[in-house]
Amino acid sequence: MGTAYEDQGQQIMAVMIVCITGLIAHGYYSQITLVLKAGETGALDRKMSVFILMMDISTIAFSLSMGLKQGWPLLLLASISAITKIAVLYLFRWVRFSPIAQARRVAQNAGS
Numbered sequence: 001m002g003t004a005y006e007d008q009g010q011q012i013m014a015v016m017i018v019c020i021t022g023l024i025a026h027g028y029y030s031q032i033t034l035v036l037k038a039g040e041t042g043a044l045d046r047k048m049s050v051f052i053l054m055m056d057i058s059t060i061a062f063s064l065s066m067g068l069k070q071g072w073p074l075l076l077l078a079s080i081s082a083i084t085k086i087a088v089l090y091l092f093r094w095v096r097f098s099p100i101a102q103a104r105r106v107a108q109n110a111g112s
Helices: 002-038 046-066 068-097 099-111
Strands: none
Touching (some): 002 068, 068 099
């Protein structure tokens, strides 16, 4: 009987982590699209983004040490977070060097 509860607990945990992964992906997608539309990073902090990416990498390593059978939910969560954080970190460079970002900033300031 104890095994059934443990299996259900693992399934519930996996579903929760997948749902959280969806929410994180949606939040980062919104963040990325706002930066692309505005041509500026606004209040985003590069150091914090690097810190979160490092946490994601350590979580990926931890989930791999658990094995894919048990660690796949964490691997999914950390991988999606890391991929989107890499995109955000690229946008810090994009806003500095892209003529498109410059034009979007100018257009936004002209509309203010």
